[in-house]
Every structure is written in C-alpha cells, then in structure tokens.
Amino acid sequence: MRWTLLAIAALGLGLMSVAHVAASNKAADITANGTYLEARTCDVWTGPCFANADFNIGGKQGVMAWRIDKGQAGDVSLDGLSVVAVISAANTIGLEQRSPAKAVIIVDSRATNAQRDALVRFVQQQGGHLVANVVKVHAQPIKIDGCPCKFNACFEVDATVAKLKTRCLDAEHDKVCGNEYAFYPPMANNVKVLPAGVVTQSFRGQGLGETWTDSDRRAGYVGSFQVK
Numbered sequence: 001m002r003w004t005l006l007a008i009a010a011l012g013l014g015l016m017s018v019a020h021v022a023a024s025n026k027a028a029d030i031t032a033n034g035t036y037l038e039a040r041t042c043d044v045w046t047g048p049c050f051a052n053a054d055f056n057i058g059g060k061q062g063v064m065a066w067r068i069d070k071g072q073a074g075d076v077s078l079d080g081l082s083v084v085a086v087i088s089a090a091n092t093i094g095l096e097q098r099s100p101a102k103a104v105i106i107v108d109s110r111a112t113n114a115q116r117d118a119l120v121r122f123v124q125q126q127g128g129h130l131v132a133n134v135v136k137v138h139a140q141p142i143k144i145d146g147c148p149c150k151f152n153a154c155f156e157v158d159a160t161v162a163k164l165k166t167r168c169l170d171a172e173h174d175k176v177c178g179n180e181y182a183f184y185p186p187m188a189n190n191v192k193v194l195p196a197g198v199v200t201q202s203f204r205g206q207g208l209g210e211t212w213t214d215s216d217r218r219a220g221y222v223g224s225f226q227v228k
Helices: 002-028 048-054 113-131
Strands: 030-040 061-073 082-088 102-108 134-140 143-147 154-158 162-167 191-203 212-227
Touching (some): 030 154, 030 162, 030 191, 061 113, 061 191, 082 113, 162 212
Parallel strands (some): 102 134
Antiparallel strands (some): 030 212, 154 162
8 A cells, every 4th residue: 555655656746747847838839039149250241252251250250139029938028028048169250160159148137137138048948059058147237239221230239248239231242252252141031131231349257268350341131020
C-alpha cells in the first residue's frame, strides 16, 4: 500500500512538472509589433564587388533596435518599451558564422524585472544565432525617434552605451558602382524593412571586449516588425 501511495505521489509530481513546463512555455509566447532598425559595420546596400572585398574584414559588428508599440509576453505587457542588441561576430554578419557571436542586450530602464526577462527572450527569438550567446544585459534609458523623410528611414537610437542614426538613401547620391541592391539580409526575423544610410553608430559599453564608432555607410535597415 505504501508503494502504491508513493507511486501515485510521484505520478502527481510528474503531472505537476508537465503542467508547470506547459505554463512556462505559454508564458514565453510573445506577440509584438512596432519599429525596427539596424546597422552593421559594412555596407548592406552595395554591389557584389564591394561586398566581396569586405568579406571577413568588415561587418563583424552590428546594432539592432526594436521599439514595441504593442506587445505581450504571457500576462506581461511590453507596450511602449524598447530594447537594443549589440553584436560582435567572428566573421562578416550575413555570412555563415564560424563560431557563436557575442551579444550585449540593452533593455529599457523603465521595464520591470518580468518585462526585462521578456525583452531578453524576445531579442533572442528574433535575433536567432546572433544573440544566442548573451554576455551582458544592460538596463539603460532608450529613445528611438523618427523624423519625416521620403522613405521614413530617418531614425535615431540613443541607448546610452549604444547609439545609431540613420538617413534615407538617395539612388543617385549614394550610388557607387551602379549595381547596388540589398546584398545582406536583415539580422532579425519577422521584419519588413528598406535599406538606409547610417550617419553614425557606436558602442561604448562593457561585455564584448571591444567598442567602436562607425559612420557614413550604406549599412542600415529601417522599417517595422510583427511577431504573431
């Protein structure tokens, strides 16, 4: 009888564990939409000849930024919050990565602990292998603002330790070889974007073992994201 009771108890604990995992998985489901922009340290709107010259020399660093208009992670609201990921990769981002990239995630300082955890999960879901290895999480004030321009590609990100400013591309002014197109895909999933010029981008934080400032490149994407 004692063994029967123990077996029933163990079965009950097992069912509780399964229920807990199911509840955790459900809580991890994230829906969100809003503004997305990114930049890396090589041109993304370029011709193959220029891109080939940059292979494994430039483009190993990048910044991704999300401004969430409406978002939900289980019962945790993400409305109005922003998050930024800073990437340092082994080789040019957009090629097959030979080893895991390192990432620093900057979460909105207004977020609660639950919201911060959800923002980190959100970035890892959207950034895939580029943000699988998170070495540090910063909590900083984040501002992501846009200004009117022809293609809605003028945005500015100020995440204290990471900054990014973009502009619209001009088909004539920004043409070099005449064979430019969006050579590299965006770094994040579930985005709808246009190539943009990068006025400046920088990272001055800790965790990656490096900092950088880069400017005046055809190196960005600006648009929107939607995660259902």
